[in-house]
Amino acid sequence: MTPLVREVLMMPPGCRSREAASFVAQLEDQSERLRADTRGLTAAGLEWQPSPGLNTIGMLLAHIAIVEVFWTQVGPLGLTSDDVRRADMHTALGIGIDDDGMPLAPGGAPPATLRGKDLAYFDDLLARARRYSMRDIAQLGDTDLDREITRTRRDGSIHQSNMRWILYHMVEHFAGHYGQINLLAHQFRLTGGQA
């Protein structure tokens, strides 16, 4: 029998908006691929740095989870208070917004918060982030996607976006770091590590 590879976006049930459901389907597809590509990564591989000051796979996995929760807070949830967002992040993930250690200082080591964590820990972090984001994205209606959102960034600049851009950004952000994780895993294997 001919092996079959079927690649279509599977719209999740329970979303009010079909367009929002498409973004969730894209996130789910990314997660499935990331999960497949990270099986077998050891704690040593997860905290391996190609050079001091450069991110580890573990840092990137934590960063993906944190950013997914953060943009859900800013967009679908509409949380405007930094303090509320920080507390909510801890409740959702068990770590804070800065616990991915990014950006690392030049020559910096990975953050102590992630030291020795195994793949199951990061799997759980990512699963928690997805439960959090899906719950609120599912509530969005079509007209919500046009809603404009203005926030002040840490550097004082103003960022104006719309809900649709936030959902797109969650996907492309995930994809960009997923690409880096694949590259780091490949490099780690070349060093003789057991990725």
Next chain:
Amino acid sequence: MATTLQTLLEVPAGYRSETVARFLWQLDEQRQALVSATRGLTPAELCWQHTPGMNSIGMLLAHIAYAENHLAQVGLERKDSSDTKAAIGLSEEEEGLPLAPEAPPSPALDGRDLAWFDVLMQRAREYTRRVAMALTDADLGREVRRRRPDGTERVFNVGWVLYHMLEHEAGHRGQIALMRHLYQVSRAGAPQNQGR
């Protein structure tokens, strides 16, 4: 006065489908970010390999253009096979992925400058845009069946192809950003801040 950054995902004009138009907006934003992230790349950095057998930045840029055009032809236009050489001036062999273990970068890309890769990617995007403008909402669910050289049968739909173009470019853009840091480390021995 505070600096304002505006990122509103909007519907570009000229498309038959708003959904398709929004995908093209996203692809164009990815490209803008990629162009910004690659300014200043020299031919030496473009063909640098971290380790023999690993892709160079130039190979990844060529791969982004090649893959986009191949997908546009077989995925969006439903051609039986693609002719990327005729469409954008680059064949699969010249792109060079996947490299064999220990292999050097694709010789077809040796010495090419950034402007050459920019043009390659522009040609691919112009082709995609032209094809995408004609797509309708009904086309998004249309399934395409292809048999791969390894004998497997691949089924995908047009909506997935547009998403795949996007995530494919985003993933390789992330790798290119990381490789620029690795190149700096290899040249100067000084670790660099990667940003978020």
